[in-house]
Amino acid sequence: MSNQTNQQKNTNLERRELIKSLATVPVFGLFLVNLWRKIRRDALKKSNLLSDLVQQKSAPAVIKKMSDSRHLNIGVIGYGGRGHHLVRGAGFAPPGWTQRASENAQKNKLDKAFETYMTQEDLNCSLVGVCDLFDVRAEEGIAASKNETRPGGEPKSTAVRYRHYTELLANDNIDAVIVATPDHWHSRITIDAAKAGKHVYCEKGLTRTFDEAVKVYDTVKKTGIKLQLGHQNRQVEANEKAKEIYKQGLLGPVNLVEIATNRNSPWGAWVWDIHPEGNEETIDWETFQEPCSNKIPWGDGNEALRRFFRWRCWFDYGTGLSGDLLSHDFDAINQIMEIGIPKYAYSTGGIYYYTKERNPEYARDVPDVWNATFEYPDQNLTLLYSATLSSNNPRGNRIMGHDATMQMGGQSGGGSVHGFVVTADSESTLYKDRLKSGIINSNYPIYTYSPGSKQIDGVTSATSRYFANRGLLYTYREGKRVDPTHLHVKDWLDSIRGGPKAQPKCNIDVAFHEAVTCAMATESYKTGRRIEWDPKNRKLI
Amino acid sequence: MNYSRYQLISLTVLRVLVGWHFLYEGISKLINPYWSSAAYLLDSKWLLSGLATTIVSNPTLLGISDYVNMWGLTLVGASLLLGLFSRYGALIGMVFVMLYYLFAPPLLGLEYGRPGEGSYLIVNKNLIEACALWVLYSFPTSHIIGLDRFCVKPESN
Numbered sequence: 092m093s094n095q096t097n098q099q100k101n102t103n104l105e106r107r108e109l110i111k112s113l114a115t116v117p118v119f120g121l122f123l124v125n126l127w128r129k130i131r132r133d134a135l136k137k138s139n140l141l142s143d144l145v146q147q148k149s150a151p152a153v154i155k156k157m158s159d160s161r162h163l164n165i166g167v168i169g170y171g172g173r174g175h176h177l178v179r180g181a182g183f184a185p186p187g188w189t190q191r192a193s194e195n196a197q198k199n200k201l202d203k204a205f206e207t208y209m210t211q212e213d214l215n216c217s218l219v220g221v222c223d224l225f226d227v228r229a230e231e232g233i234a235a236s237k238n239e240t241r242p243g244g245e246p247k248s249t250a251v252r253y254r255h256y257t258e259l260l261a262n263d264n265i266d267a268v269i270v271a272t273p274d275h276w277h278s279r280i281t282i283d284a285a286k287a288g289k290h291v292y293c294e295k296g297l298t299r300t301f302d303e304a305v306k307v308y309d310t311v312k313k314t315g316i317k318l319q320l321g322h323q324n325r326q327v328e329a330n331e332k333a334k335e336i337y338k339q340g341l342l343g344p345v346n347l348v349e350i351a352t353n354r355n356s357p358w359g360a361w362v363w364d365i366h367p368e369g370n371e372e373t374i375d376w377e378t379f380q381e382p383c384s385n386k387i388p389w390g391d392g393n394e395a396l397r398r399f400f401r402w403r404c405w406f407d408y409g410t411g412l413s414g415d416l417l418s419h420d421f422d423a424i425n426q427i428m429e430i431g432i433p434k435y436a437y438s439t440g441g442i443y444y445y446t447k448e449r450n451p452e453y454a455r456d457v458p459d460v461w462n463a464t465f466e467y468p469d470q471n472l473t474l475l476y477s478a479t480l481s482s483n484n485p486r487g488n489r490i491m492g493h494d495a496t497m498q499m500g501g502q503s504g505g506g507s508v509h510g511f512v513v514t515a516d517s518e519s520t521l522y523k524d525r526l527k528s529g530i531i532n533s534n535y536p537i538y539t540y541s542p543g544s545k546q547i548d549g550v551t552s553a554t555s556r557y558f559a560n561r562g563l564l565y566t567y568r569e570g571k572r573v574d575p576t577h578l579h580v581k582d583w584l585d586s587i588r589g590g591p592k593a594q595p596k597c598n599i600d601v602a603f604h605e606a607v608t609c610a611m612a613t614e615s616y617k618t619g620r621r622i623e624w625d626p627k628n629r630k631l632i
Numbered sequence: 633m634n635y636s637r638y639q640l641i642s643l644t645v646l647r648v649l650v651g652w653h654f655l656y657e658g659i660s661k662l663i664n665p666y667w668s669s670a671a672y673l674l675d676s677k678w679l680l681s682g683l684a685t686t687i688v689s690n691p692t693l694l695g696i697s698d699y700v701n702m703w704g705l706t707l708v709g710a711s712l713l714l715g716l717f718s719r720y721g722a723l724i725g726m727v728f729v730m731l732y733y734l735f736a737p738p739l740l741g742l743e744y745g746r747p748g749e750g751s752y753l754i755v756n757k758n759l760i761e762a763c764a765l766w767v768l769y770s771f772p773t774s775h776i777i778g779l780d781r782f783c784v785k786p787e788s789n
Contacts, residue, residue: 108781111776112715112779112781113779114715114777114778115714115715115777118652119714122652122656122713126659200689201688201689
């Protein structure tokens with residue numbers, strides 16, 4: 092009996108032991124059940140949102156490797172800030188830049204410019220000709236062609252300097268030229284290069300006037316050369332994804348697209364540094380202004396130097412906001428929505444902040460606040476461009492559909508968006524049921540695309556951020572950061588090697604859309620009239 | 633250590649709740665392919681901001697940091713919740729939350745990019761949770777209620 096009691100006691104004790112040991116296991120079970128419910132709920136929500144509609148979930152594939160197939164000799168005409176970047180995209184940076192970038196990377200570990208450059212693909216080409224009207228820059232271009240600190244190591248050949256672009260074009264060994272001069276030279280050089288059988292990478296905007304655009308278009312078509320216009324946004328992964336979403340009708344009918352430029356610094360308003368070595372001896376001023384009807388004498392040099400180094404501030408050489416910034420955003424929208432040339436354009440603006448009274452260095456005749464509307468009656472669409480150079484508040488670009496809005500760049504929901512965010516409209520027809528049932532909430536994005544979210548950028552200056560927000564500085568391929576300018580140069584070189592049918596992404600057809608659209612807006616600002624495009628007769632009315 | 637019934641219950645409840653929190657923090661990171669500690673580290677201020685920059689700028693270190701965070705939180709959570717090696721769990725958990733605190737302490741004059749979910753001056757929830765884990769380390773309960781009981785000699789209670 093006492094044995095039995097003892098046994099009973101022991102069993103009770105063991106049971107109590109076990110209960111105490113496992114007391115919190117049911118809580119763990121409760122956790123797992125709730126975790127499972129949460130995961131299922133989230134998965135269901137996701138599949139009910141957009142993921143079932145987005146067909147291609149992966150990022151665009153890396154462009155096919157063609158760079159090893161045929162060595163190409165390239166020349167650069169205009170080795171200023173942009174020319175330097177383009178040639179670097181081809182794999183040639185001057186020693187000053189590689190040195191500085193490498194030092195910056197050591198000082199700031201988040202600065203990846205040097206690493207991005209050194210790991211970019213060797214495009215199997217040589218820089219053999221440099222033409223610039225400013226001696227210092229021409230020499231820098233030559234030095235870039237010799238610099239052994241580059242992807243691919245020691246360059247196969249080095250560059251020769253040409254005083255005039257016609258001499259560079261006369262070199263039969265040159266297959267292709269990068270044109271990064273001020274805009275007033277674009278059409279003449281592109282046309283002459285095409286006639287000489289050279290392929291052309293032309294920096295944006297394609298031309299300064301409508302007539303020039305038509306001539307360039309006809310010559311490129313006639314000669315069959317490969318023209319790439321300098322809108323590197325064509326290589327940006329986010330834009331390809333945005334196009335997919337738009338094409339699938341996830342935004343519903345789109346009647347309004349807003350694109351915007353916001354900058355707020357003298358540099359952003361093209362008040363660029365005048366190089367200390369710039370003078371009558373080192374600059375070929377007469378050649379610079381050769382195509383202009385408004386000739387400025389060198390005089391004491393002040394006016395000429397300003398115009399030479401800050402050429403974007405004058406209609407004599409460029410078109411200000413139109414060719415520099417509207418062109419990029421227009422092309423991005425044209426890439427996503429394929430809208431082409433508008434029927435009507437109207438624009439207004441003025442020089443409101445960068446006045447001579449505020450600072451004589453701000454001298455210009457192009458507007459610093461400028462708004463343009465473009466009508467596409469056949470597509471039931473208005474494209475609205477709004478720009479200011481005296482406010483940095485990033486508005487981003489918006490494609491506004493009846494069912495959803497796509498916000499690209501700028502600010503959305505409290506954070507900076509690299510990529511885009513799609514938010515359903517509370518009155519949407521397409522999402523009516525899902526909105527009603529609470530699966531979709533119009534206060535929260537239904538699709539967010541943020542490329543390289545696991546990668547870190549050390550983008551610092553406000554202007555760099557402006558471009559980075561639009562994906563113009565960096566894009567991502569399979570999670571790896573690459574410079575879209577490099578991809579854009581590569582795309583052009585690959586199209587040259589790819590046979591007669593291969594075309595670069597920003598080819599002459601879409602380049603013509605950009606040139607005519609920008610020319611219409613510029614013309615409207617200058618004349619105060621609404622400009623109409625007559626596609627049959629290829630005329631502006 | 634002898635506890636009264638109420639002391640034991642309250643300490644165990646605290647341990648289970650903190651464990652639950654850790655476990656879900658860890659698992660939610662494990663199942664989110666886009667999660668990275670980078671955003672938090674990039675916003676780091678004060679003493680450890682240099683270390684944060686070093687981690688973020690090096691993909692290998694960032695990968696390790698992500699891995700350690702995801703699995704560390706999960707394992708600490710499971711340890712506290714189930715009462716298995718809970719003293720170690722509490723200690724490691726305390727180090728984790730103290731690091732979160734030190735990478736971004738709400739001190740006077742430090743401004744953070746990401747909006748906080750509450751209002752804090754010097755003391756924030758991380759510091760309080762670290763303190764709670766200190767208490768759990770000092771007053772262990774898993775040898776009484778928890779799987780650790782299997783590992784220790786049964787006592788009278």
